[in-house]
Amino acid sequence: MTTVETEGTTTLQRGFVGQNVPRKEDRRLVEGQGQFVDDVKRHGMGYLHFVRSPYPHARILSIDVSAALELPGVYGTLTGDEVAILTDPFFQIAAEPGGSMKDYALSVGKVRYIGEPVAAVVAESRELARDAAELVMVDYEPLDVVVDARKSLEPGAPVLHEECGGNITYQGVWEWGDVDQAFAEADHVVKITDLHFDRFNSTPLELDGALVEYNRGTGQWTITTNNQFPGFAVIMMAPAMRVGTDKLRFVTQDIGGGFGNKITSHPQLVACCLLARKLNRPVQWTEWRTDFHQSMSHGNERWFLDTEVAVRADGTMTGFRTRVVDDAGAYLRYEPLGGVIWSQVAPGMYGWRNIRLDFTQAVTNKAPCSPNRGYSRMQHLWFTERIVDIVAHELGFDRVELRRKNYVQPEQMPYETPNGCVYDSGDYPASLDLVLDLIGYDTIEQRREEAASRGKLLGFGIGSTLDSGTNNFGQSQLVNPDLQFSGNNEVATVKLDIFGEIVVTLGTTPQGQSHETTAAQVVADILGCDVDAVHVRAGHDSYWNSHAGFSGTYASQFAVTGLGAVKGATEMLADQMKTLASMVFQCPKEAIELADGFARIADNPEAALPFMALGAIPNANNAGFPIDPPPMNARFVYRPPFDVPDKERKFGNLTLTYSMQIHACVVEVDPETGVYEIVDYAAVDDCGVRINPKIVEGQVMGATAHAIGAAMFESFTYDDEGNLLTPNFYDYHVPHTLDMPPLTTAAIETPSPFTPLGTKGMGEGGGGGIHCICAALQDALRATGSPIVTDSHNPYHRVFEMLRHPEHARAKVEVTGRSAT
């Protein structure tokens, strides 16, 4: 484990910040005392089980719940017909044609993917609820199925949503610079017929769930749930349920992993709410693994068709153009934002100035796509990394030199991309050198020979990515000009209680990102007290007055928005504490310092008030003050500096910070079976100032593991009939201890000039592992007919296919240009 740091000034003097402070969350979690949603019980609660569609596309002719209702112990049922009466369709982010889509909590009239909830049953036990669900008789008329997004765009393809007039949900041409000029001046043009980014997600170990209570007196629902973005859920649910947002109280303590996959559970939550009201009892729902695989938040599957890359003789890459088909699955739950978020990283880490993407998003009879770690950018970054490696492969450039030459250079920072995004800071070439050093790049050729002597094909690959953090929600206006979202925000409150406890409340819903710990580190440094003296409330409660419209934990932003809010609120409290101390000591506020748990006169440390005294005065001992003592209670809303993007040019800064990751790996392929092993792996990460390096490294490791899984094992694969072939952990293999390679990590810190603490969001990573494994396989297979790697997911049998038939992949790439013509 190497850690290298470059010089970097931070806006905060380092005390606890920058230290590997042990996590506050850990004590309860290692003792099994965490509180996850399924752990919460209420008197008389009923268990909900969804009746799910066995068909990928069918008309619902009738639903008969009578047999289920007759089963003793069954409390009640809910069907799509009731939902259509009791609620309005969910608000759609999309403009036309996707905007016309009608999406409800349960299927209304039609089912569009296997596993879609068509009815719900509530009973006195989990087992009984499932028994009853089996007794719900649904009569279906099967319809033709389309599972390939390219086919769903063809004339005559089965139409999923008639109201959309076809299967297209969003279409837009994204073009910057002068693409035609770039190609006219190119010495070489590399053409790739099709590249495919596969469908998978992060499969958090804890499944979705909720415990919903309805208060008949106040008409309010309390929704204890592991939804990771209540701010989004509430704006989806409240209008659909025809109630005000304050009628929906969201409560969470611990969440067992989210990775974006727990953002779009709002349809199930609505079903729970309706049943809690209908049955007048608490309703508990916990999803099962197969339910999740079949229905929840798949990552966007994406095709890049007829790609062309313009390259100069010296290896300068001047532009690319491609036709993108994005597969949204059966419904738009957060989409088509995936159709725009990639543009935060349009040129990847490279200096491309001329870019054209003709982007079409289509629906298919598969599970709806929603955010997944690296949301939408990962697909695009895989594409940019693929074309860089294919250009090198086909034109004979050195992959390392080609990157070094085409990377955005440190002296260009902050760098404005062709579409107006601003890369805040970073030193990509230095990071590349570091990762090459970690993996022992200079020994690769020796190792290749040594492996060959064992009958193995060795390959080396690089994946260089950006993790763009802190969304400018104004980007949503690029897919729907009528939307009134822009900017971003997060809230924190900090108070000093009567006995001097410092209590911090966050608006976020962490799923392992250690917010309780890092928030306490920031607070302790500002208030000059011990990190253990800072109590950060676990979890989230929308009644705590510490949330805003964008509150939640998603899109790599806590280190900027969350800690920005914590810093702001703590500085307000510090000012109140100094003011109060100066009132007590009859001295100017400037003379007061906060240190060692005291407010004291800087040059007379004897004159010191413990925090307890400061807390007691406004709370319980406030008589006799000529003016009101400050309340020792501060609420701060952090708002990142954003403008609304230019909708015509699709131009503007879509995100605040850009963490950078460069991953490199070495694989060994068994040429007889296609089985391969990652024998060496290194990752360099730059997320600016690290509040807690060990926690940062933990996120890097997690993102790496997800990428390795996606590259080698994890895929939501469907057959032509719309069956998900990997509906459980038997067939959807999640890597375990024995599957993980040796890993070396290192960090570089180039503080962000744009954020309160010099931090950058970094939780998601950019799928670097997928990209470097694809590259390493392509490198390894040079020896066997030089196929190019055109899929993000390469299980053994696909590698075997490349080994046996390299010509199939060769046929997908062509080089033209002056020399050729």
Added chain:
Amino acid sequence: MSALPSTSMFVDVRVNGERYEREVPARRLLVHFLRDDLDLTGTHIGCDTGSCGACTVHLDGVPVKSCSVLAVQAHGASITTVEGLAGDEQTPLQRAFSEHHALQCGYCTPGMIMSATALLEQNPTPTEDEVKVALQGNICRCTGYWNIVEAVMAAGKGSA
């Protein structure tokens, strides 16, 4: 226990040293018995196929997946769950998990710790490979396992 088939059975088990006697449906899995009937919610559920190990408990001293055992099969047995590990003090392994940042969301952690505890009981100073084999039946989606293996090694060395 009756040799005649029945859909409901009287179950007498010791869990974390405490004796419980309950009438339990034959079809109820041990994990649901622990979580729902005994309110021992530290044992988690992450899959539906016995693949993830989040529900690992010790059944008569041996780590098993409580989602692949019927509650009635545990009749007469002695069970330890994650709640039964720490007394007034956490175990060295629990401390090592925290010190080595071997957990993030903490959902797989109870199962991981139960598997690792069983390993260290038989083999106090395991090699890295022995640790990996012992934890292979436990899925973690947050950490990539590197820090978990490191933590178990450290606890093994007693350096935690």
Added chain:
Amino acid sequence: MKLEGTKEFDAPREVVWSVINDPSKMAKTMPGVESFDIADDRHWSAKVKVPLGLGGLKMSIDFEKIEERPLEFAALNAKGKGVGALMNMTTEFTLSGEGEKTSMAWEADVKIAGPVGSMGQRVLQPIINQQVGNVLSSLENEVEAAKAGAAGA
């Protein structure tokens, strides 16, 4: 899932045809038939318990003859409903051959959905191959029986 094959019979086409066209005879070829009910000469239904080793899979199956060209061609559709599984199978038989020899080319398109379909992907194909094998061998027995019957008449 599509399956196909050819089966040779030492029997005239009429005999083979009489068997594949007789619901009650076809019923005897199906695995685990518990009860059988003929609605009309184009529609019949059966309650079966497909032996799956780990526990039989109970299904009620509705059959419909969708096309027939006597002595040449027949197409059948079978829709099965059971707890845990849905089946939809289309089978086509094409007969050819002269005199005492008949060759039957068959094609089946099987779709299985529901938990069995979702969990059993890796074993489904062998299971279906196996069941088809059973059907064909018992079909042979039926043809033999029918041949004997015809001879006796």
Added chain:
Amino acid sequence: MLLREVSYARPGTIEEAVALLAEYDGARALAGGQTLLNVMKQRAASPDVLVDLAGLDELRTITVAGSSLEIGAMTTLASLIRSSEVEVTRPILAEVAGTVADVQVRNRGTLGGNICVNDPTNHFPPLLVALDASMTVVGVDGERVVPAEEFFVGVFETTVREGELLTRISVPAGGKGTGDGMSGVTLGAHGTYVANAAASVVDGAWRIALGCVGAVPVRATTVEDALSGTEVEEAAVRAAVEGVGATLDPPSDVHGSADYRRSLAETSIVRAVLQAHDRARG
């Protein structure tokens, strides 16, 4: 996680167990339950009565009787791994047991359960065919002994009929001149097999069985004949294996096409044979 309603009984003797299995329609023996309970969770299979064999300690013994290793059907994979009898007579059994699933599953899962389930991806069906093992099955009217090759009937199906119980697996004890090997491709380390081969040589006579290429293990007799009695060299093995794949009809699924499995079958035979050969030479 939620099973259909089921009845449960835990007999104290083999006789009681067999009687229960015979008496109740839809009764099934419950051994380690690591497959059966998980299939029941999917509700893809739903026995009406589970006859738990946990009380039958006589089914947990491992003994060496003359030249035969006698393994009780309820022997867990974990005890196979720990068994000194196995280690001295047929260590491949422990070696393979150590690669089945994971520690927790091996602590509950039994050898009898692994072969009675006969999932085509299971480890022991092809291995026991290659080792020329035999199974003792007890029914109300006494017991019968079935050679491994005839034991496996179909996916999830064996010759153990309703009302019968597998009690014992007998494996010829190895010794000088004996070598066993197993090779294949799995989903991740120690994962589910995509295809495999088990090979065993006893004094120059070969038995080779393939897994995952059909409903039951498939003998590679042409290779056995080609190798038996010859001096085994890699080139010769490869030549003998050539074309075996073409004779197979393996399933296609998300983990590999039939052609991929055909190729893996050939490669696995070569590797299993060479492994067995090395070991036979000691």
